[in-house]
Amino acid sequence: MEENKINDLSGTAVKKDAREKMLSGSAWMTAGSITSRILGAIYIIPWVTWFGAYSNEANALFAQGYNIYSYFLVIATAGIPSAISKLVAHYNGINEYGVSRRLYHSGMYVSMVMGMICAIIMLFGASLMDNGDPNVIPVIQSLAWAVLIIPAMSITRGFLQGYNWMAPSAMSQFVEQLFRVIYMLAATYFIMKIKHGSWVSAVTQSTFAAFVGALGAIIVLIIAWLRHLNEMNELVQHSVSNAEVSTTSLILKIVYQSIPFIIIEGGINLYQLIDQYTFPRMMSMVGHFSHYQVTVLYALFSFNANKLYMIVISLASAMAATVIPLLATARAQNDHEGMRKQIQNVLLLFYFVMIPAALGLSAVSQQIYTVFYRYDAAGVVVLQVSAYISILLGLYTVGAAMMQGISENKKMMTFLGIGIIVKFLVQFPCIWIFEGVGPLVATGISMFVVNYLILHSFNMEFNLRFDKMAVPTNQILAYSLVMFVGTKIVMLIIGHFVSSYGRYTAFFSLIPGVLVGVGIYLYLILKSRLADRLLGPRVERLRILLHIK
Incomplete structure (x- = not known):
């Protein structure tokens, strides 16, 4: 009886059906990723406006700095968040929660060292990566501070994802983007509109905002960690003890797993x-x-x-x-x-x-x-x-x-x-x-x-x-094409009456186009029951709500 109770407890992280986990996890991660991406796109409207004639040059400078930063970030985290997520899920799947906890601690040491090394290279080696444009140097240096602290944030996300807890990652993504956007817009407005300063300085502060955003994400993850701490401790307490897996072997395993992630991610x-x-x-x-x-x-x-x-x-x-x-x-x-x-x-x-x-x-x-x-x-x-x-x-x-x-x-x-x-x-x-x-x-x-x-x-x-996948795949493609044609026709009709060359008229033209496109695709996937096959029976409630038989 006691053994069954222990087995039930140790299986709580993997008890759900895999399909349900994927849909639930995807929903959280999609929500976090989409909202943060939308927020990261909406800021462009005022940001570009405040740069005026320098907007395209500012965009190009921002992109050059961020491309270098993004790859250093992959190296700094050493692919560890994804590797940790995979290894934690592996050890949790065989009821060795204690090993996965030690794995997290070992990974944290490795990623913090990597973050320090990459930040130092970016700070003192920026001139070697400027591609002949000296304006890129301060941008790269401003991003080094984010590389210093993001590994700790990312590895915690990976650890929680290994338990299939996707909500903290999604919420931290959103908060990270929110803090970043608030800082970069405030800094840009102050430099370009109040001080009438250098556009290069404004871009530099906009990229430094990545560090500010990371601080916000870390706060969210700390709160999530504390909320799940008792549950994780209980799982560790009732898990299989495996003393043969040493800290050194865990670090080596992390490095071995993470090298491909660096290259692939x-x-x-x-x-x-x-x-x-x-x-x-x-x-x-x-x-x-x-x-x-x-x-x-x-x-x-x-x-x-x-x-x-x-x-x-x-x-x-x-x-x-x-x-x-x-x-x-x-x-x-x-x-x-x-x-x-x-x-x-x-x-x-x-x-x-x-x-x-x-x-x-x-x-x-x-x-x-x-x-x-x-x-x-x-x-x-x-x-x-x-x-x-x-x-x-x-x-x-x-x-x-x-x-x-x-x-x-x-x-x-x-x-x-x-x-x-x-x-x-x-x-x-x-x-x-x-x-x-x-x-x-x-x-x-x-x-x-x-x-x-x-x-x-x-x-x-x-x-x-592929034979079973062919029918739903063809349905998706067909419905998407119908949606594309319907949306395009609506945009052309609106374009005959309203100019699509101005920002405000383009925005008000965009709303009916998006609504029509979403409406067409939603109706077709619900009417054909395609959504049921891919998302499960919960879609039935939406069909009833929309009166689609």
């Missing part, structure tokens, strides 16, 4: 760095472009469009964070069938959300770009191309996470290596042919190759039931 950052260091040189080889023209073109795809399509990709990132611990648990329990079903569920859920979101962004691209940055024909074209490329980038994010979840790190690193080679091979031809959108096309071609390799690998190992 930094994949998209690697592509952005390739663009940052090759685009200006290659553009000078294909035509006579001034430094200002190249800077503006770079800003269009690296910052302007990136800020908007990353909202869509954040959907994939949320699912990726959810699926790693679930797959790791299934792998620890040697549940081959469970892993196959998880992979299929994640792919269908990804298509279900990502395809309509990307097509919807493309359908309203002119209006949404105008609202955020003022009308620019070139910017609209870049955003439209980016919307389609975001599907491939999102699929890479989810696919790479699943490969890591089933411990296929070496294979995933090989696939990414092939993709980077493809990117280098097609980068110049694509820039030569497509100029400003060339880097996006090159990334799309490369990601297509990587995604094919990932899906082929899954099929070879798990024999995925």
Whole structure:
């Protein structure tokens, strides 16, 4: 009797059905990721306005600093949050909660040391990474402070995700973004509007806001930790004791697991760095472009469009964070069938959300770009191309996470290596042919190759039931296309009566377009019962509420 009670207690973190966990976790992570991304996009409207004529140069400078910062951040955290999430789920899955607690402490030591090393390199080595632009140096240095403290924040998120507690991560993401946006807007307004100071100083303070945001996130995670502390202690107390797993072996295991995460999670950052260091040189080889023209073109795809399509990709990132611990648990329990079903569920859920979101962004691209940055024909074209490329980038994010979840790190690193080679091979031809959108096309071609390799690998190992996936996948694609056409028609009709070149008119044109698009897709997925198949019986309540039979 007592043994059953103990078993019940130790199983509380993994008791739910895996599908329910994935949906619940995805809901929390999607909510946190989407709200923080939307907040991170909305600030652009006043931010760009206050920079005035310097807006595109400010955007390009911000993007250059952030691309370098993002990769240093991946190195500083050493991929540890995702590795911790996976390893904690593994040890929890075999009822060794004490080991997972020691794992967290060991990982914290490693990540704090890495954060200090990377922050020092950014502070004193910024001039070596400026790509010939001295304005980049203070921006990189301002971001070093965030790299110093974010590893501790990130590893705590990973630990809580290993228990499938996604709410603290989601809430900390939102608070981090809120603190960051408040500081950067206040600093920019003060420098540009009150002091009439340097736009480079305003960008520098805007990037330093990452440190302020991280402080806010840490406060949320500390509160969450204290709330769950008794539950975690009880699980540790009733778990299987495994003294054979030493602290040294845990640190080695973390490092071994985290190296692939550095490379794989930094994949998209690697592509952005390739663009940052090759685009200006290659553009000078294909035509006579001034430094200002190249800077503006770079800003269009690296910052302007990136800020908007990353909202869509954040959907994939949320699912990726959810699926790693679930797959790791299934792998620890040697549940081959469970892993196959998880992979299929994640792919269908990804298509279900990502395809309509990307097509919807493309359908309203002119209006949404105008609202955020003022009308620019070139910017609209870049955003439209980016919307389609975001599907491939999102699929890479989810696919790479699943490969890591089933411990296929070496294979995933090989696939990414092939993709980077493809990117280098097609980068110049694509820039030569497509100029400003060339880097996006090159990334799309490369990601297509990587995604094919990932899906082929899954099929070879798990024999995925593509025949069963075909019907819902085709439904998603068909409904998304119907939504795209319907939304586009609405936008064209509104465009005949209202100018879409002004910010305010574009905003009021955007609202009915978005409502129509969401309405069409929602009606089709509810009417066909597609939503029930993918999200479960809870959707029935929504159908009743909307009177859809």
